[in-house]
Amino acid sequence: MKMCIACGMPMTSLGDYPLHDMSKNYCKHCAHNDGTMKTFDEKWQEVALRYANNHHIDYSIAKHTAYVILKKLPAWKRKW
Numbered sequence: 001m002k003m004c005i006a007c008g009m010p011m012t013s014l015g016d017y018p019l020h021d022m023s024k025n026y027c028k029h030c031a032h033n034d035g036t037m038k039t040f041d042e043k044w045q046e047v048a049l050r051y052a053n054n055h056h057i058d059y060s061i062a063k064h065t066a067y068v069i070l071k072k073l074p075a076w077k078r079k080w
């Protein structure tokens with residue numbers, strides 16, 4: 001089973017892939033509408049916002065937490 005390199009989500013069905021393209025290593029949540037992968041900054045903001053909302057914490061704290069989470073994933077390990 002593949003795991004999204006950009007957010008860590010397990011990709012279990014064709015519907016999890018961007019544009020149903022199974023050759024991709026990232027999921028549809030990490031892709032733009034044209035199927036290209038989102039940037040670190042885009043994912044960072046997205047994850048931070050979700051984290052802040054879900055856990056009712058400060059956005060600045062959520063942003064730090066999101067950074068730590070994302071940095072562990074293969075897509076962002078080396079570049080950042």
Ligand SMILES: [Zn+2]
Nearest residue numbers: 004007027030
């Ligand atoms: Zn993803």
